[in-house]
Amino acid sequence: xxxxxxxxxxxxRTAALSLFEExxxxxxxxxxxxxxxxxxxxxxxxxxxxxxxVFFDGDEIPQIATRMxxxxxxxxxxxxxxxxxxxxxARERFEPQRAEIRFARQVIASEPALRERDLRKxxxxxxxxxxxxxxxxxxxxxxxxxxxxxxxxLQAALEAxxxxxxxxxxxxxxxxxxxxxxxxxxxx
Amino acid sequence: xxxxxxxxxxxxRTAALSLFEExxxxxxxxxxxxxxxxxxxxxxxxxxxxxxxVFFDGDEIPQIATRMxxxxxxxxxxxxxxxxxxxxxARERFEPQRAEIRFARQVIASEPALRERDLRKxxxxxxxxxxxxxxxxxxxxxxxxxxxxxxxxLQAALEAxxxxxxxxxxxxxxxxxxxxxxxxxxxx
Numbered sequence: 001x002x003x004x005x006x007x008x009x010x011x012x013r014t015a016a017l018s019l020f021e022e023x024x025x026x027x028x029x030x031x032x033x034x035x036x037x038x039x040x041x042x043x044x045x046x047x048x049x050x051x052x053x054v055f056f057d058g059d060e061i062p063q064i065a066t067r068m069x070x071x072x073x074x075x076x077x078x079x080x081x082x083x084x085x086x087x088x089x090a091r092e093r094f095e096p097q098r099a100e101i102r103f104a105r106q107v108i109a110s111e112p113a114l115r116e117r118d119l120r121k122x123x124x125x126x127x128x129x130x131x132x133x134x135x136x137x138x139x140x141x142x143x144x145x146x147x148x149x150x151x152x153x154l155q156a157a158l159e160a161x162x163x164x165x166x167x168x169x170x171x172x173x174x175x176x177x178x179x180x181x182x183x184x185x186x187x188x
Numbered sequence: 189x190x191x192x193x194x195x196x197x198x199x200x201r202t203a204a205l206s207l208f209e210e211x212x213x214x215x216x217x218x219x220x221x222x223x224x225x226x227x228x229x230x231x232x233x234x235x236x237x238x239x240x241x242v243f244f245d246g247d248e249i250p251q252i253a254t255r256m257x258x259x260x261x262x263x264x265x266x267x268x269x270x271x272x273x274x275x276x277x278a279r280e281r282f283e284p285q286r287a288e289i290r291f292a293r294q295v296i297a298s299e300p301a302l303r304e305r306d307l308r309k310x311x312x313x314x315x316x317x318x319x320x321x322x323x324x325x326x327x328x329x330x331x332x333x334x335x336x337x338x339x340x341x342l343q344a345a346l347e348a349x350x351x352x353x354x355x356x357x358x359x360x361x362x363x364x365x366x367x368x369x370x371x372x373x374x375x376x
Contacts, residue, residue: 079375119307144344145368152336160329178376180333185370187267 009047012037016054017100025051025107025114052117055104061089061121062128069132078133078142082150083174090170094158102162126151153177197235200225204242205288213239213295213302240305243292249277249309250316257320266321266330270338271362278358282346290350314339341365 015037019028030051034044048054065085072081094101108114130147134140157173203225207216218239222232236242253273260269282289296302317335322328345361 077375079372083376115311116304116308119311120304123303123307141344141348141365142368142372144347145340145365145372148340148344149337149369149372152333152340156329156332156336159332177329177333178373180330181337181369182373182376184267184330184333184337185366185373187265188271188366188370 008037008039008043012039012044012047013054013100016051017103020107021103025111052114055108055114056117056121061093062124064089065125065128066132069129070135072136078136078138078146079149082129082146083178086150086154086174087171089154090157090174094161094170098162101158105158105162122151122155125154149178149181153181196225196227196231200227200232200235201242201288204239205291208295209291213299240302243296243302244305244309249281250312252277253313253316254320257317258323260324266324266326266334267337270317270334271366274338274342274362275359277342278345278362282349282358286350289346293346293350310339310343313342337366337369341369 012033016028016033019032019036023032028051030041030044033051033054034041037044068085068088069081072084076084108118126147129150130143133143133146138146153174156177157170160177161168161170161173200221204216204221207220207224211220216239218229218232221239221242222229225232256273256276257269260272264272296306314335317338318331321331321334326334341362344365345358348365349356349358349361
């Protein structure tokens with residue numbers, strides 16, 4: 001099989017996730033994963049720096065956020081920009097991978113090392129959003145508030161979406177979470 | 189010096205923080221800290237599991253949150269409980285240690301291992317708040333929204349409070365952050 005087949009990365013992820021499901025995360029090794037995927041060890045490390053990375057294919061999400069914020073029309077309000085961005089991410093990145101994300105979230109929750117990495121990724125997204133709105137001229141405190149709300153809303157919506165079986169789209173969960181946050185803050 | 193002097197823990201923290209400030213965090217060892225504090229190595233490890241722990245003296249904050257939430261009057265609204273709790277923490281735990289917290293936050297921001305630990309502690313507080321409101325009968329999604337808003341508001345307020353020199357109380361920053369969040373969410 002050609003090492004540079006365009007779907008190698010996806011094949012490695014699928015192999016890894018199925019092994020994690022069968023044997024557990026800790027018991028699965030990189031050699032197991034490359035055997036199952038039919039690629040070399042070197043190929044694995046060309047795509048992922050370690051086994052944990054298989055779970056974090058969203059490295060580019062902070063960069064996407066940075067770009068969306070900087071390219072938004074000058075007159076757009078911060079929460080319009082955020083909601084527009086979250087809707088695109090929800091439809092294009094998360095919705096097509098619901099089962100995979102659901103399983104990945106379960107493993108992450110059960111492995112402290114993965115959990116720390118996940119929190120780090122959330123913090124990277126928070127920083128990217130905060131910096132993006134600072135560059136648009138928002139003051140420090142507003143930029144931090146926008147970033148905090150966004151990351152929490154996304155996490156809460158992902159949690160609800162991944163855990164409930166009814167198939168309600170992630171964008172609906174996002175609307176609901178933001179509505180709840182709005183109602184809660186009105187009582188402060 | 190008596191090993192069980194009630195201020196041993198505080199003396200160790202003061203010694204550690206002054207050494208971190210003089211030599212840098214990485215260059216400071218546990219033997220350096222115990223020398224400066226005038227206690228034995230064993231005493232250090234009775235108080236802190238490792239050097240990183242010196243920065244995280246707020247381990248009990250999630251437990252305090254759990255207790256405050258469970259003991260709040262039945263009729264209290266969630267955000268009233270949260271704001272009441274944050275005000276107590278701000279006045280009693282954070283305000284008296286402004287200079288120390290300011291320095292600790294700088295070191296944490298510059299050391300990836302400390303940053304991960306800090307994020308983990310924030311996540312523990314988020315979980316404690318979410319579980320506390322679940323036990324009060326809030327649904328999953330509302331409990332997650334309350335917890336997310338609280339942790340983000342506290343972090344944003346701490347950041348503003350620790351970085352600005354004017355001496356505005358942390359409670360004022362908390363009010364301001366929540367006000368900003370409310371205004372932002374009204375535009376969704």
